[in-house]
Amino acid sequence: MYRYDEFDRDFVNQRVSQFEDQVRRRMSGELTEDEFKPLRLMNGLYLQLHAYMLRVAIPYGTLNASQMRKLAHIARTYDRGYGHFTTRQNVQFNWPKLSDTPQILHELADVEMHAIQTSGNCIRNVTSDQFAGAAADEFADPRVYAEILRQWSSLHPEFLFLPRKFKIAITGAEQDRAAVQVHDIGLQLTRNEDGEIGFVVFVGGGLGRTPMVGCKVRDFLPENDLLAYSEAILRVYNRYGRRDNKYKARIKILVHETGLEELKQDIEAEFEATKNGILDLPNEEVVRINEYFAPPSFEALPKISTELEAAKREDRDLALFSSRNLHAHKAEGYTSVTISLKPIGGAPGDATADQMDVIADVAQRFGHDELRVTHEQNLVLPHVKLQDVPTVYKILKANELADSNAGLITDMIACPGLDYCALANARSIPIAQEISKRFEEVKRQNEIGDLKLKISGCINACGHHHVGHIGILGVDRKGEELYQITLGGSADQNTSIGKIIGRGFPEAEITDAVETVVDTYLANRLDEEESFIDAYRRLGDQPFKDALYGA
Amino acid sequence: MKTITANRLVDGDVVWLGHNGEWVEFVEAAWILNTDEDMTSALDFAKAGEDKQYVLGTYAIDLELKDGHLQPKSLKERIRAQGPTTRLDLGKQAERHLRSA
Secondary structure, X not given: OOOOOHHHHHHHHHHHHHHHHHHHHHHHOOOOHHHHXXXXXHOOEEEOOOOEEEEEOOHHHEEOHHHHHHHHHHHHHHOOOEEEEOOOOOEEEOOOOHHHHHHHHHHHHHOOOOOOOOXXXXXXXXXXXXXXXXXXXXXXOHHHHHXXXXXXXXXXXXXXOOOOOEOEEEEOXXXXXXXXXXXXXXXXXXXXXXXXXXXXXXXXXXXXXXXXXXXXXXXXXXXXXXXXXXXXHHHHHHHHOOOOOHHHOOHHHHHHHHOHHHHHHHHHHHHHHHOOOOOOOOHHHHHHHHHHOOOOOOOXXXXXXXXXXXXXXXXXXXXXXXXXXXXXXXXXOEEEEEEOOOOOOOOOOEEEHHHHHHHHHHHHHHOOOOEEEOOOOOEEEEEEEHHHHHHHHHHHHHOOOOOOOOOOOOOOEEOOHHHOOOOOOOOOHHHHHHHHHHOOOHHHHHHHOOOOEEEEOOOOOOOOHHHOOEEEEEEEEOOEEEEEEEEOOEOOOOOEOOEEOOOOEEHHHHHHHHHHHHHHHHHHOOXXXXXXXXXXXXXXXXXXXXXXXXX | OEEEEEEEOOXXXXXXXXXXXXXXXXXXXXXXXXXXXXXXXXXXXXXXHHHOOOEXXXXXXXXXXXXXXXXXXXXXHHHXXXXXXXXXXXXXXXXXXXXXX
């Protein structure tokens, strides 16, 4: 785990004290709201429909038990007893008082957490694979580079007032679980022919009102050049990115309007001027940070746990949980456990303070004190012995945390939508709940198999609907909520933007429409092995259109 | 019919302008503005509320009569006036329930 040093501590404490003073001056009237708003946003504090909302950073989604307990404590003491885990692997509290926020930030600083750069036109939390450092299919831990990027981008003086926000994601496995191609910069760790580590670099991906898949700008960027090249991209964006229209201010628009080749030349020219300088990544620094992320000392265990296998034979629910919520680990006898925050009929990504405490306890007892937040709004215990899975499952089940639906249709992403968000046009959570209830039956969900359903309550696309195999976008049509369906989106290594299938559906009809889409897939798939997305890519949208709107 | 709404500075709570320029916590106690004169006075009160750092982001909303009750016309404002539709234990709907209990 990365060691928070005295510089981090002093810096965060200074920022909390500054913010405390800013809040005091706002309350006394020394600062107007116009003056205060950018200051509070720099500290992750928004004003939403019902109250303020505080977004707390969880760098690359990695946290430990004491940090999770602190989040539980904040939820219980300063909020309404729950938190909401987000697609940026962060956590949001929906009801804090302005007057309490300095104290909340002090408490977070006690466990080496903060809310810096979770908002505003700066480089946001770098996201990564939730199974980083654990996955069997990974060849390098992406968190090492995510941490290097975090240190470089934290309060980088040149990049605090970018044309718009800037998001970076990194993955270290072939299977992209971090949606890197829909980020401003997407990094895929790779090796060259000489076995050296480097990155495939994508630029200009993004969702929102103009969804775009990132363009590959480098097949192999040497590890040593990571920061110099990132700085070159940011510098070109900062110089040429549009500031006249916030809807055209992201780097994806710059790529589109300038043209990839010209922009690549600009980046390479800037890189030439930047490289071999202060931003060269010293090998000893990479080694040092690698040590922070050294895996726990795993025991030598058999590949298959007889305890788990016996328990699975006794308990079909455990067998089902194991088939969906366990991910192959690089150490034999270990697994990564996905804790679904998608109970049937629940709000995706929400966890109560009590549940957070339970999860922290489990992480400490059975998971080497490590937890992850996934961009799909679940939590993960990355390192659990297979033999401990029955006990972990039992504890999770007793706390309503053992839904065996990882990757299934009820494991959907949904933004907070109009129930909380000041930007939303339509509600997301009730739609998610209704669909979840419709597909509640375990057998049916498993028969459908892997399916990513993603719901956004407005075009800003926090719910990633563009890259859902089935995407749902809520819009406002003359005061009524209307839901558009997109099909064929994907956020993995074969990223694609979903296509709008036709006219939207009112709230009362959208769940039926989703069911029609799913039934059409089931009726047309080649066999059980053909997933929804594969079937859609083979069939095109016509069968789905016919089923939804008539031939 | 219109009224003025805002969020309270100290805690972000949703409030509406009352008849005497005070800020009320439930929409049913809000000052219903039927004339331009009322609106002018109300906007003065709203500005005063902001100047005194009591509220922020004041704006006018439309009201409508539904089943004999006044309610905000837009869904967004109805949700602000009630709370999340998926969590009846939160927001104004919950506070109203607690107060009447």
